[in-house]
Amino acid sequence: MEIKCHKVASGRACGPALVTKDAISFLGNVDARTGIVVDPAHKLYGQCIAGKVLIFPGGKGSTVGSYVIYQLKKRGLAPVAMINIRSEPIVAVGAIISGIPLVDRVTEEIMLIKSGTLIEVDADQELVRIFGEDFLLE
Amino acid sequence: MYLSREEEGIYQGEQGETLRRMMEILVALGDIYGAEKLVPVRSVQIAGVSYKNIGEAGLEWISDLQGRVVVPSILNPAGMDLCRWKEMGIGEEFALKQEETIEAYRRLGVTIDCTCTPYQIYKGLASRGDHLAWSESSAVSYANSVIGARTNREGGPSALAAALVGKTALFGYHLDENRMPTHLVEVEADLQGSDYGALGFLVGRIVKDGVPLFRLRCAPSVDELKALGAAMAASGSVALYYVEDVTPAPTAASEPDEKICLGRKEIDEVYLKYPGSGADVVALGCPHCSLEELKTIARLLQGQKVQKELWVCTARKIADSHPQLVAAIEKSGARVFCDTCMVVSPATERFDKMMVNSGKALVYLPGLGGVQAGLGSLEECIDVALGRRY
Numbered sequence: 001m002e003i004k005c006h007k008v009a010s011g012r013a014c015g016p017a018l019v020t021k022d023a024i025s026f027l028g029n030v031d032a033r034t035g036i037v038v039d040p041a042h043k044l045y046g047q048c049i050a051g052k053v054l055i056f057p058g059g060k061g062s063t064v065g066s067y068v069i070y071q072l073k074k075r076g077l078a079p080v081a082m083i084n085i086r087s088e089p090i091v092a093v094g095a096i097i098s099g100i101p102l103v104d105r106v107t108e109e110i111m112l113i114k115s116g117t118l119i120e121v122d123a124d125q126e127l128v129r130i131f132g133e134d135f136l137l138e
Numbered sequence: 139m140y141l142s143r144e145e146e147g148i149y150q151g152e153q154g155e156t157l158r159r160m161m162e163i164l165v166a167l168g169d170i171y172g173a174e175k176l177v178p179v180r181s182v183q184i185a186g187v188s189y190k191n192i193g194e195a196g197l198e199w200i201s202d203l204q205g206r207v208v209v210p211s212i213l214n215p216a217g218m219d220l221c222r223w224k225e226m227g228i229g230e231e232f233a234l235k236q237e238e239t240i241e242a243y244r245r246l247g248v249t250i251d252c253t254c255t256p257y258q259i260y261k262g263l264a265s266r267g268d269h270l271a272w273s274e275s276s277a278v279s280y281a282n283s284v285i286g287a288r289t290n291r292e293g294g295p296s297a298l299a300a301a302l303v304g305k306t307a308l309f310g311y312h313l314d315e316n317r318m319p320t321h322l323v324e325v326e327a328d329l330q331g332s333d334y335g336a337l338g339f340l341v342g343r344i345v346k347d348g349v350p351l352f353r354l355r356c357a358p359s360v361d362e363l364k365a366l367g368a369a370m371a372a373s374g375s376v377a378l379y380y381v382e383d384v385t386p387a388p389t390a391a392s393e394p395d396e397k398i399c400l401g402r403k404e405i406d407e408v409y410l411k412y413p414g415s416g417a418d419v420v421a422l423g424c425p426h427c428s429l430e431e432l433k434t435i436a437r438l439l440q441g442q443k444v445q446k447e448l449w450v451c452t453a454r455k456i457a458d459s460h461p462q463l464v465a466a467i468e469k470s471g472a473r474v475f476c477d478t479c480m481v482v483s484p485a486t487e488r489f490d491k492m493m494v495n496s497g498k499a500l501v502y503l504p505g506l507g508g509v510q511a512g513l514g515s516l517e518e519c520i521d522v523a524l525g526r527r528y
Contacts, residue, residue: 006169008166008169009162009166010162032195063293063294064191064192064193064195064196066293066294066295067186067192067193067195067196067198067199067294068195070195070198070199071194071195071198074198087166087170088170089166089167089170089293089296092163092166092167092170093163093166093167093293093295093296096159096162096163096166096295097159097163097199097295099159
């Protein structure tokens with residue numbers, strides 16, 4: 001299954017989905033040394049975002065969050081790709097400076113995908129590909 | 139968003155990976171805010187300088203970049219005086235990281251002036267109608283309002299992108315439609331000096347990201363306009379304001395619907411709520427002191443000795459070109475620090491309460507500096523430092 005999207009940061013990558021309806025403040029919510037969500041109030045608390053296709057509505061919080069994404073990438077702890085409903089400047093800039101494919105303006109039904117589903121983000125073609133049968137959409 | 143053939147080439151990577159990513163930043167922000175195209179900028183002021191703010195993550199990113207800025211570019215204040223950091227009580231470890239950050243910017247061709255008042259040291263960075271990519275909130279406010287130039291408040295990466303590409307996306311305060319006044323603010327009082335900081339402190343809270351148009355009884359000086367804008371950018375996120383018959387006027391003359399009336403009582407309440415009692419340090423120069431302000435401070439300190447630490451923050455260019463003035467101030471025991479200020483330096487952490495004459499510092503010190511703040515006029519601040527009050 002393919003879904004249309006809008007390119008924010010170029011590139012193409014594939015990995016298991018990690019889905020949350022909570023916005024993410026990379027400064028504060030995520031530990032830059034481990035890639036684990038450390039804010040107990042966040043729905044992804046305790047989960048590691050490394051290697052995942054991170055699906056979340058958008059970013060929030062301090063602009064230093066852009067640099068945190070870069071630090072995660074340098075340590076091999078960043079998501080392989082990210083999908084937003086609507087990207088804002090912190091995550092957009094973070095993805096671009098880190099070379100992480102980022103797309104937005106997807107259907108909100110993307111939030112119904114089960115975490116773990118294999119997903120490919122092809123920012124240059126402006127397509128999200130969803131693999132497997134039990135992917136979503138009750 | 140429309141890109142010229144040359145811009146499209148950069149976006150596709152024809153001029154290397156660094157420029158490709160920088161163009162991607164400009165295009166992504168342009169898309170998010172609905173810009174039609176890019177526009178050349180005359181100068182850039184880059185945020186993300188104090189190591190206290192950017193940390194290891196930011197330093198790594200800046201150090202990894204390859205390239206040269208293509209328009210005049212200077213920096214926001216750093217976390218310490220780049221020469222006299224030891225006197226500020228800054229540790230070796232922080233100093234080393236701060237120096238690394240500055241070096242990384244130098245390698246990119248950035249001019250190493252760390253100041254929130256670029257307009258006080260260079261005339262050629264901004265004139266009326268110019269498009270800019272400036273970062274520091276008080277400088278943005280001054281450029282938009284007092285100079286009549288056009289800039290959004292840039293973040294670190296977007297400012298660097300503008301510096302390396304020489305352009306920014308055309309949205310926000312670059313466009314006439316976003317530069318219309320939203321609130322009329324009438325002030326029924328004669329104001330001077332720190333009153334403008336107190337006024338800005340109040341108005342920023344009310345108008346938030348609006349564009350206030352002030353109707354004042356008296357005409358503020360450029361230093362007073364600097365203080366007014368700085369305070370509104372801190373207590374709210376005001377990036378543009380007008381003062382009737384003083385600053386460049388808005389392009390359309392219609393009066394805003396929202397109206398705010400303030401007087402002496404409201405201004406005095408700010409001083410009463412944030413008294414200087416109990417202050418163990420006094421700091422002036424938020425935003426950085428102008429030459430005129432340094433002269434006034436020197437005059438007030440003449441023949442006196444300070445009883446409490448007194449910091450006077452200014453741009454290095456101003457201090458370096460007036461060594462006798464700096465010497466006159468320091469003869470009192472006060473310290474003139476350059477490249478930094480009380481809001482961005484970790485040096486404030488060893489104090490309990492800081493007395494300031496700035497509405498901006500009043501907003502930021504408790505949260506960013508870990509120190510309580512009291513507000514007073516310049517004269518009151520000097521009196522506290524000299525042990526004549528409290």
